Amino acid sequence: MTFEDQLERYFGTRDPATIAPQAVPAAIERMQVDLGLATVPGERFVLWCMLFMFGQAPDIDETFEDRSERDLARDFIEMSEQAGQVS
Incomplete structure (x- = not known):
């Protein structure tokens, strides 16, 4: 699933x-629920x-049990x- 797919899923x-802006709180809540339910490591990481x-x-x-994921x-x-630093 691409970044754009994720945007469409959670933000439409x-x-x-x-x-x-009013869509953000509900999207965050859905992502938090999905993170709690996700069992595939890659999906958890993306969320x-x-x-x-x-x-x-x-x-x-608390989110990642595996040290490599942390x-x-x-x-x-x-x-x-x-990436956020300005030169």
């Missing part, structure tokens, strides 16, 4: 610029990353922080 659009981008990601240690999530945070 493939274009992030057209996400209605966690989406929640992270909205500032709503749950604690890494490390990957920490790497994602680091890369996101680096």
Whole structure:
């Protein structure tokens, strides 16, 4: 599933610029529920990353049992922080 697929699933659009602000809380709630129900590691990671981008990601240690998944999530945070830096 692509990023655009995720946007369409949770926000009803493939274009992030057209996400209605009032749609965000309900989409976040659906992502949180889906994260809690997801059993496939890749799906859990994608949902966690989406929640992270909205500032709503749950604690890494509580979300991921596997150390490699926790490390990957920490790497994602680091890369996101680096991408946000202005030179």
